[in-house]
Amino acid sequence: MRWFGGFAAAVAPPRSPVGHARIWPTVPGCWTCGQWAGHEVRAAWSGPRFVAVAGTCGITAAELARLAERGVPDDAAWRWPGSYTTVEVTRTGTRVWTDLGGAWPIYTATADGGTYWASSSRALAGLAGARPDVDRLAACLLAPFVPVLLAERSAFEGIALAPPGHRLTMDGDGARVDRVWHPRPRAGSLPGQLRKELASATKVRIDTAESLTSDLSGGFDSTALALLAGSQARPGQVVTGVTVHPAGRASGGDLDYARLAAQHTGLTHRLLPLTGEHAPYSGLAEVPATDEPAPSTVAHARFAGQLRWIRDTIGTDCHLTGDGGDSLLCTPPIMLADLVAAGRRRRVVVETMRWARLRRLPAWPLLAAARRTARTRRADALAALARELRTGGASTTPDGHIGWHATEPVPPWATADARERADATAHRAATRAVDVPAGMFATTLAAESMAEVGRSARADIQLAEHVGVPLANPFTDARVVDAYLSVPLVERPGPASYKPVLAAAMGSLFPPRLAARTTKGDFNPDHYGGMRANLPALHDLADGHLAALGLIKPDALRRSLTLTAAGLPVPGSTVEPAIAAEVWLRALDREPRVAWTSPSKAKGAA
Template identity: 60%
Template sequence: MGQWPDYELRATRHNHRFVAVIGPCTMPPGDMERLRTFGVPDQVAWRWPGSYTVMEITPQRTRVWTDLGGAWPIYVAAADDGVYWASSSLALAGLTGTKPNLDRLATWLVAPSVLLPAGPPHFEEIGLAPAGHRVTITPDNGVQMTRVWSPRPRSGRVSERLRAELSAAVSVRVDTASTPTVDLSGGYDSTALALLGQAATSADKTLIGVTVYPVGRAAGGDLDYARLAAARSGIVHRLMPLDADHVPYTGLNVLPATDEPAPSTIAYARFSGQLRWMRETLSTDCHMTGDGGDSLLCSPPIMLADLLATKCYRRGALEAIRWARLRRVSVWPLLKSAYQVAHTTHTETLRSLSQSLIADINNSAMEGDVGWYASDSVPPWATQESRTRAATAIASFPEWKQEPAIGSFAATLATEGMVEVGRSARADIQLSEAIGVPLHNPFTDSRVVDAYLSIPLAERPGPADYKPVLREALTNLFPSELAARRTKGDFNPDHYNGMRANLTELHALADGRLASSGLVDRTKLQRTLTMTAAGLPVPFSTVEPAVAAEAWLRSLDNTPGVRWVPTGNTGAGR
């Protein structure tokens, strides 16, 4: 599904072997010849720069290799006495007639920090192939999923590897685009892509950096950093003003249908407005964002448990002190929770969380969020039905999950975080396709993910460090003022304004599919929305998942299902 330019489609056949590589990729022509002649090795998933999936079909089997960053999710479903696989769960739901998976939605609503990178998808009776795996489908309808990649610690020259892979990831897009654009928000991640893109742009092509800003605030904060980066690099810089029509929570009734609730749902008015403006004003045919940079480049606090578990006590204590100072909390609860995590399996943690959800007990992580999930409490509008469904989904998670090795907690959590970002960003790409602008997220590319997550524990930056590897990788490109930055802009005022402007529509959303399914208490959710709009101390995390999920369900109701046409069997698997 989707829009596929010719340069993202490579396919060849040799005797009875059919091989295809789909997605932006810099594979040399000779490599395609070797694949079709000798078969596909497992390392193919991260062999070349870009973001792609690989498939091999023979009379004996169908094999599909998923990327490492989750940007190319592959789904499977049983139907017509066979096995179908597709790049869209929405498409398979149109084939099988399955409904949204309420267990998955419930987990997302009441425990959003619990990552489920391999299941279940947002539609019933549809399976998700984990990232970094090989899917094998045989003529007898057997389906096997085999892990072919996990982080491999490699010492030395991490910043050089990261720069080389990011440069290649950006070049893949810039080289094939006529008018490439990139977010230039003033932060590390988007600025890095813009600067590397400018360095990779040929003399006959222009890279345009796009910065959005609120009307009346044409200076200060993020905008100043964006202007500085553009001026130092020679990037063509275009500004798009945001007015009242672009505030969050606007236009949620016109969302196109996607595989799951899109990350940009709440900000859809701004997201779609920027894409349309770039298409109409700039004629962009490739837009890059820095999505995924935070999940990849910031070490999670669970790294403290890694250090204690591997008996690196001195560094563990030092990193805990630095993290405590940054968070303005006491260091001793941090060390205590890190010790507990180091001596408790992930499976035990998930089972404890599952039990606490059923019993309606607050099972928050220790102070400082040193754990496998954040210390978010269950929203006040969550029903017993939603807690029970979430508990069921979480309890089944350990059935397939391999327990992480000692010292690999941070790498495992970062890997799962990247998969979550990459897979959910596919929904944003579906939104952008409906507008006519190809969207790309280079930080989720397989080789970029592999390069950074290869950092050994002894060389990994601490959780208090703000992206030092990226800063070092671009030391000769980043303006010194940007390199010294350690904060991001605050968008909370825009969210409050948007919620107040759209409160009537949000109250109507609260009385929707989630409420009728028993997952949400309509009255309590409406009260929470009112309190949040009034500026009372209610975290946005207690309302945004419910609003995004309800908007997604309504988009499914308002969109015709994907239509399938029978054409016959073409090989092992459909």
């Protein structure tokens, strides 16, 4: 597993990870683990100041040297294209700047008279002997669409998460975080800014890859990245767009859109037919351990199969995905409450009518919901959610929902203990909540959603590393997030519009037929088919770690699995989070912990 981290104290680290390499030759308290390419960890120093940038970053050697000479400004978190973390070590302490999209989550643990920090929570769990955080698991199971509940928490007890867009300072007074990034309105064309930042995000990968591949699903997000990469390839460099499709079906749907896009100069197109072995919910016992349940867990057979194929047949050394595009580019419906709170009366009526037509709902109840949400404090909404989680009385979020949190009914397989734990987590979130200014509701939720996507996608990147493929998600890059979320309310598209800014940004690169798309592909048939094919194995998962922890009722979960596999619209039958969590817990038990040296050996080595 690849990760970086260190120990922030005035003394040499009492313990260090087995097999680590120092970032700076003379500084024992910062290290990398696993195999890193030369461009992924760059370091400089000047006198007592040591600076490093870990990850893919467009910083030049001269710019890095200036940081070492003059110090690191707070905008280092988003100054350059790419996905990276900036670290500064001086005599007074260690400072770490977290990226805006959460793609390099930074965790901390207090031990040995100082603070250990790392880009992997599982690594720190190995240091501290930490077990999975049961309260956090309960919140993930019962409220998977409310990322604010997980803020500043890792998946392990006692391991804290530094929020994205913050500066983490570790010195003699302990560890503290300060926010350094806020969305700031920008002058100029939003489509032009998005095009520029996405082009830079793909170029920084093109510049360091020999054989770059990209998902080419036929949707907006992956297609944009594939076309931008192809248009910036070096002479002789091959950029390959990969489209997966059901075996025996060579046309129709997304595949037709992908073929259109693949006609663009600079892009080679390869098709990968999917068979029964790639079905969702297949091969779950093969999912390796990660920092948290990976988003691709239930689709691991397809995910790993695709990555092995592009590794073996194309020799990829960087693969792009469009993950994060939906969360960033699709305006959340709470924007209608933003318009109410900001006094934009005419536009709120127009956008509500458009949203009502799209969802085939009456407009006046939606307008009333927008007005009600505009008057609801975030803390009050979280407190109401806590009550619903505790009683089990939460109802499905209505179509066209305009509110702070999208919810599902508390599933029938959740135990009373799980409800109480989720209730307590939501109450803690309510006590931390701050009032959100009018006009910033949608931006706030989008930023939280991007932090969730970026952090959880790190687990997918770890799955890809297990296969041997470097994975990148440019939509979670700091400058891409900053460019899009800095758009003022008056220029933000309404929730009924399907990614109009990306369509305008891509301009003539998108084939006209693709640019006219207003929906994305439907994968539900594959989902239900895979569940039916693997139902006996899924039933076996019900009697596992989650049941032992007292979070689920096995018989009730099996019933929900059976009904869901049949495609029945059963309230509370969403089971994917439970399956992913159980698979993750079993992988943690199956694989050894990350190894650290003992205090005595580490002291002798220093």
